[in-house]
Amino acid sequence: MSPPQFLSAFETFKDQAKDAIYALTSCLCQQTAKVKINGRTFQIIKVLGEGGFSFVYLAQDEHSGRQFALKKIRCPTGSEGVNVAMREVEAYRRFKHPNIIRILDSAVVQDPEGDGKIVYLFLPLYKRGNLQDAINANVVNRKHFSEQEMLRLFKGTCEAVRAMHDFRARAASSQQAQPNGSLRQQEQGPSGRHSDDDERFPQPEGDGDGGYSYDSGVNVPLVTTHREEEDGDVVFNEELGQEQQGGPGAELVPYAHRDLKPGNVMIADDGVTPILMDFGSTVKARIPIDNRNQALLQQDIAAEQSTMAYRAPELFDVKTGQTLDEKVDIWSLGCTLYALAYSHSPFENTQTTEQGGSIAMAVLNAQYKHPSSAYSQGLKDLIDGMLKVNPTERPDIHAVIQMTDRVLQTLA
Numbered sequence: 001m002s003p004p005q006f007l008s009a010f011e012t013f014k015d016q017a018k019d020a021i022y023a024l025t026s027c028l029c030q031q032t033a034k035v036k037i038n039g040r041t042f043q044i045i046k047v048l049g050e051g052g053f054s055f056v057y058l059a060q061d062e063h064s065g066r067q068f069a070l071k072k073i074r075c076p077t078g079s080e081g082v083n084v085a086m087r088e089v090e091a092y093r094r095f096k097h098p099n100i101i102r103i104l105d106s107a108v109v110q111d112p113e114g115d116g117k118i119v120y121l122f123l124p125l126y127k128r129g130n131l132q133d134a135i136n137a138n139v140v141n142r143k144h145f146s147e148q149e150m151l152r153l154f155k156g157t158c159e160a161v162r163a164m165h166d167f168r169a170r171a172a173s174s175q176q177a178q179p180n181g182s183l184r185q186q187e188q189g190p191s192g193r194h195s196d197d198d199e200r201f202p203q204p205e206g207d208g209d210g211g212y213s214y215d216s217g218v219n220v221p222l223v224t225t226h227r228e229e230e231d232g233d234v235v236f237n238e239e240l241g242q243e244q245q246g247g248p249g250a251e252l253v254p255y256a257h258r259d260l261k262p263g264n265v266m267i268a269d270d271g272v273t274p275i276l277m278d279f280g281s282t283v284k285a286r287i288p289i290d291n292r293n294q295a296l297l298q299q300d301i302a303a304e305q306s307t308m309a310y311r312a313p314e315l316f317d318v319k320t321g322q323t324l325d326e327k328v329d330i331w332s333l334g335c336t337l338y339a340l341a342y343s344h345s346p347f348e349n350t351q352t353t354e355q356g357g358s359i360a361m362a363v364l365n366a367q368y369k370h371p372s373s374a375y376s377q378g379l380k381d382l383i384d385g386m387l388k389v390n391p392t393e394r395p396d397i398h399a400v401i402q403m404t405d406r407v408l409q410t411l412a
């Protein structure tokens with residue numbers, strides 16, 4: 001690790017530790033933390049989850065009583081970190097699908113405790129947790145998903161992935177860039193902002209250039225804030241604007257999620273609809289690898305952002321002359337379906353890893369077995385079809401959905 005990388009990792013660790021201590025002390029002291037963003041105050045009720053670079057809190061709007069999941073991404077390195085976080089915001093906005101989480105609002109604020117910035121993402125709250133939580137509950141209660149239930153959750157997840165792999169970009173010319181890169185409304189209907197959106201996420205008081213405070217009430221200037229508008233009448237800055245969804249004739253720009261796993265699929269309140277989330281690792285899927293440097297760069301990015309037990313073999317050992325593509329997600333879907341069936345990834349808790357062999361070796365050789373179970377041969381074949389070391393032998397997302405349907409039909 002180079003000295004700047006070490007410093008950046010240390011800063012991230014320090015900030016994560018600060019957030020963890022803060023979360024713990026506010027629990028122990030029974031004291032409700034508050035965060036004020038753009039004129040509205042939110043109570044932080046509890047920590048919902050913690051990722052590599054962020055904390056997710058259950059936040060309640062003091063005014064309306066509505067609850068949200070508030071993702072707080074600390075960017076101690078300033079603009080570089082903000083750009084990374086904003087790419088995640090951009091990805092949340094890009095894909096509009098019933099099985100993909102939608103972002104309600106976001107804000108970039110000055111970190112009152114340092115030189116860096118904080119990016120906040122307001123997301124709908126999913127109280128039932130994610131598929132990993134459901135797997136954990138099954139383990140505790142010695143239960144299993146029924147094959148039908150599991151395949152329905154899997155198919156919904158695949159439909160979200162299809163929206164990413166089949167993404168068609170709208171031409172940039174249909175949008176206007178703001179010179180300062182800020183996000184502004186282009187047109188307002190007679191009533192101004194959308195009533196739906198207003199109801200869910202009421203308009204902040206004041207002139208929109210509100211402030212931010214953290215518990216202490218100290219106001220720190222708000223750098224950027226923007227909100228979701230149902231009919232897309234928000235003007236994005238150039239980079240964001242280029243990547244909005246286009247119609248059927250628009251250019252195909254496949255995206256890969258790159259971190260598909262049960263922990264990144266929430267369960268909607270109906271208990272049956274899967275909702276794909278966490279676009280922190282999402283990239284344009286097709287990346288030609290022309291030289292060794294590019295190969296090593298892609299390997300490093302994958303090592304940092306794609307969970308090892310769900311990571312495709314071609315991301316462990318990126319080869320010059322190949323093109324990485326959306327098939328990396330098909331591998332992760334294979335691992336995800338396996339985990340739904342048997343409670344862990346095929347490359348966790350295997351004989352190889354238990355005997356000290358590395359996950360990487362097990363993945364590179366597709367070394368896994370199906371434990372004995374009552375699941376159908378069709379389900380096992382579906383998993384095996386996705387877990388092919390050679391990405392060209394894996395089915396594309398359309399074929400995966402068709403195969404899933406066929407297995408479902410045999411169960412009906």
Ligand SMILES: Nc1ncnc2c1ncn2[C@@H]1O[C@H](COP(=O)(O)OP(=O)(O)OP(=O)(O)O)[C@@H](O)[C@H]1O
Pocket residue numbers: 048049050051052053054055056069071123124125126127129130259263264266277278280
């Ligand atoms: N909308 C939501 N509703 C309820 N809980 C949520 C929501 N979003 C995130 N969480 C919880 O927070 C956890 C971390 O969220 P998320 O995966 O977005 O963070 P991350 O930093 O990108 O994580 P990772 O390191 O896994 O990539 C999730 O596993 C989930 O338990």
